[in-house]
Amino acid sequence: MKIKMRALRLRDVYQTYCMLRDLSKEARRHFRALPTKGLRNSIKTLISLALMSTGLDRCIPLLPYTLYGLVALEEEKIVGLAYLLVPKSKSKAHNATLGIVVSEGYRGKGIGTLLTRAIKVYARALGSSKISLEVDSDNEIAIKLYLKQGFKIEGILKCEERVNDKLIDVYRMGLLLQY
Numbered sequence: 481m482k483i484k485m486r487a488l489r490l491r492d493v494y495q496t497y498c499m500l501r502d503l504s505k506e507a508r509r510h511f512r513a514l515p516t517k518g519l520r521n522s523i524k525t526l527i528s529l530a531l532m533s534t535g536l537d538r539c540i541p542l543l544p545y546t547l548y549g550l551v552a553l554e555e556e557k558i559v560g561l562a563y564l565l566v567p568k569s570k571s572k573a574h575n576a577t578l579g580i581v582v583s584e585g586y587r588g589k590g591i592g593t594l595l596t597r598a599i600k601v602y603a604r605a606l607g608s609s610k611i612s613l614e615v616d617s618d619n620e621i622a623i624k625l626y627l628k629q630g631f632k633i634e635g636i637l638k639c640e641e642r643v644n645d646k647l648i649d650v651y652r653m654g655l656l657l658q659y
């Protein structure tokens with residue numbers, strides 16, 4: 481399988497939306513960091529993401545952050561998405577937040593690893609000195625991926641999420657980028 485990666489473009493929005501729409505309930509629960517209230521707002525968020533990723537963020541000047549999206553493609557099919565959310569405030573701008581998701585049926589083939597590696601390069605190019613994320617403590621695959629990519633667990637948010645009437649912890653993870 482040959483995987484290509486590039487910045488998210490406007491013409492990718494519908495396909496990316498479909499990928500997110502078709503995620504299992506479990507995957508959707510884990511991938512909740514995109515700034516959207518549920519999937520209905522995904523299109524709006526993805527349009528912002530695509531505009532910002534292609535340098536057109538002046539169209540949306542009011543948001544307190546900038547988003548950068550990368551897609552993984554097999555042939556022309558979008559099979560993964562990673563994004564960085566970079567705060568505009570001076571005190572936080574060095575610290576980008578990462579979100580990542582791979583399409584159902586394409587997991588376990590190294591795409592998540594490729595996207596994480598690519599997003600690290602992207603973050604360096606943006607001048608970030610840290611990448612942060614939050615991951616559910618029961619998301620073993622994602623935790624394994626992040627640890628392998630050099631992220632460290634920086635803290636545990638106890639009983640942060642309610643899942644099927646059970647309270648679960650969330651790990652705060654971070655990667656300091658070396659220059």
Ligand SMILES: CC(C)(COP(=O)(O)OP(=O)(O)OC[C@H]1O[C@@H](n2cnc3c(N)ncnc32)[C@H](O)[C@@H]1OP(=O)(O)O)[C@@H](O)C(=O)NCCC(=O)NCCS
Binds near residue numbers: 593
């Ligand atoms: C987390 C996620 C992005 C990983 O993507 P992926 O393409 O499956 O990741 P990779 O194929 O690069 O695998 C990463 C590691 O997890 C392991 N892994 C992947 N799928 C696995 C599975 N079903 N069971 C056990 N291990 C698995 C791989 O073996 C690999 O470890 P290795 O390098 O030691 O072999 C993907 O599972 C996903 O989209 N999950 C739903 C959304 C989500 O949880 N996002 C993260 C929110 S913080």
